[in-house]
Amino acid sequence: MPSGGCHCGAVRYEASGEVLHHAICHCSDCRKSSGAPMTGWIAYKAEDFAVTQGRAKEHASSEHGRRFFCAACGTGLYYVNEAALPGIVDIQSATLDDPDALPPGAHIQYAEHLRWTETLDQLPKFDRFPG
Ligand SMILES: [Zn+2]
Numbered sequence: 001m002p003s004g005g006c007h008c009g010a011v012r013y014e015a016s017g018e019v020l021h022h023a024i025c026h027c028s029d030c031r032k033s034s035g036a037p038m039t040g041w042i043a044y045k046a047e048d049f050a051v052t053q054g055r056a057k058e059h060a061s062s063e064h065g066r067r068f069f070c071a072a073c074g075t076g077l078y079y080v081n082e083a084a085l086p087g088i089v090d091i092q093s094a095t096l097d098d099p100d101a102l103p104p105g106a107h108i109q110y111a112e113h114l115r116w117t118e119t120l121d122q123l124p125k126f127d128r129f130p131g
């Protein structure tokens, strides 16, 4: 059963059942909210998702979009939008305990992508840091 949580450990969650979709979002809202050039989102039915420890703080990031994050450490955790995605919880997939286990299947909101992300794979790669 996939589990995950924030960086400080105050908020923990579990998901179960079928993954509805897992995508890398390139929209500017996600970029600002996460502080990262793109954000992974893995979706489960709301009844298959539970916060098991602590409580996430809610931020209304758009008319219907609600982003939930740890108030202690700031980690973005999940998103609910009852207008666009009724009955679904979208989890920031990088907060899973094993984020490598469930690969994404698509890029979404690609109209807003940063152009330099198109060539990320061509950059030099260091196991840690250069030099
Ligand atoms: Zn935290």
Ligand SMILES: [Zn+2]
Pocket: 025, 026, 027, 028, 029, 030, 031, 109
């Ligand atoms: Zn987005």
